[in-house]
Amino acid sequence: MSVVVEHLTKQFTQGGTPAVSDVSFHAPSGAITTLLGPSGAGKSTLLRLIAGLELPDSGRVSIAGVDCTHVPVQQRGIGVVFQSYALFKHMTVRQNLAFGLETRKLPKREIEARVDEMLQLVQLEELGGRYPGQLSGGQRQRVAFARALAIRPQLLLLDEPFGALDSRVRVELREWLQSLHERTGVTTLLVTHDQEEALEISQHVVVLSDGRVAQAGPPEDIYDRPATPFVASFVGGTSVLRGRVHSGRAEVGTLVVEAPQSAQEGEAVHAFIRPHDVKLVKPAQGQEGPTASRVERLKPVGGYVKVLLKLPTGESVSxxxxxxxxxxxxxxxxxxxxxxxRMAKVFLGDYSI
Known part of the structure; x- marks a missing residue:
């Protein structure tokens, strides 16, 4: 069950900048597709348009080959999980899971069986009688997932579902979500600004910037082959160095990297260099030379050390x-x-951060 978004545009204020502008992409059936981008990129608005919680000014949304652009949210066959959990505090876990099924007038025996199935799926079989306030943040989020899945949606929409959790629980729930997805196979759209999260659990990534699609594709393409300077700078924590092409190579600062094949001699370039793509070598005493860089700052962080280098040109590289x-x-x-x-992504022309 795939999702196709075509030329979707949404503007909240007349004459203002659109929150979503001419967005098109295809979310593959049975995959986790992540909408990735910084705050204000239009991720949540786009998800709400797909859900039917907002109506677009133009464009269309197709789910499983059916144009759902103007179909009410209740008829789209979707489950939605928000960062805030949105659980009913006065209801037990079982009652929360049963709520959506009861509104659909399903038989009581079928509801009980489905609730049992969901509790087992999210590994909370012993906690069905508790209230949300008696659960941890991770447990409440799993209940929210179970409630969304209880109605057997053809599409699961997740809006920053781990944003309110601490880093350890986020990592645990990422692994849990991958396992859950393997068991259910439901097509999933996830909104996040966390690039590690997107690259780890997605089969497809749509990078958004200022309400537009900057690049869409498999995670390895987004990371290894960024299509634009924005994607190269947003994904991977890069340093940016400027320079020019000389003898077929890009000389940036005092470093030399591969230039694009179309680059002309003397043409301006800018290179995006990721922190782990630089190898350091300590020169022998008296062998530093004019191209040596200075170690400005060292900071141990777990299993690696962050090093800030100052190049002879005055530019810095992390x-x-x-x-x-x-x-x-x-x-x-x-x-x-x-x-x-070792590796850099080089674009032609000047670049302004």
Whole structure:
């Protein structure tokens, strides 16, 4: 059951900037598709348009090949999970799960069986008699998932579902969601600004910027082959260096990287360099040379060390070095090092951050 969005536009104020502008993409059937982007990119508005909670100014939404643009939300066959859980505080877990089924006038025996099935699916069989206030944040979010799935939706929409949880619980629920998806196979659209979350659990990613699609494709394409400077800067925590093409190579700062094949001699370029794509080498005493960089700052973070390099040109580059590799390197703040760029994404023209 796929979702096709065609030229969708939504403007909330007359004459203002559209929250969603001419957005088109295809969410594959049975996959998790993530809408990824910074705050204000239009992710949640787009999800609400797909859900039928907002009506577009133009464009259309098709679910399973059926034009649902003007179909009421109750008739779209979707389940929605919000960051706020939206559970009824005065109802037990079982009553929350049964609510949507009761409004559909299903037989009581069928409702009981479905609630039991959902409790088992989200591994909360022993907590059916508790109220939301007696559950942890992670447990409440699993109840929200179960309630959305209880109606057997053909499409599951998730709006920042892990945003209110601490980092440890977020990681646990990401793994749980992957397992849940493998068991249910329901087509899922997830909204998040967390790129690690998007890259880890998605089969398809749509990157949004200022209400438009910047790039859409498999996670590995988004990360390894960013199509625009925005995608390259947003995904991966890159440093940006400017330079020019010389003898078929891009010279940026004091570093040299591959230039685009279409680049002309002397043409301006800008390179996006990810922290883990730089290898540091400590030169021998007296062998620093004019291209050596200075270690401005060191910060151990778990299993790696964040290093801020100052190039001879005055530009800065952020580097992440595995802890064991850094210990073998034997450098301290103020030392000189040589930086070797393993990989960079280079675009033609000037770039303004």
């Amino acid at each position: 580097v992440e070095v595995p802890r064991a590799e850094f210990d073998n390197l034997g450098v301290v703040e103020g030392d000189s090092v040589h930086a070797d760029v």
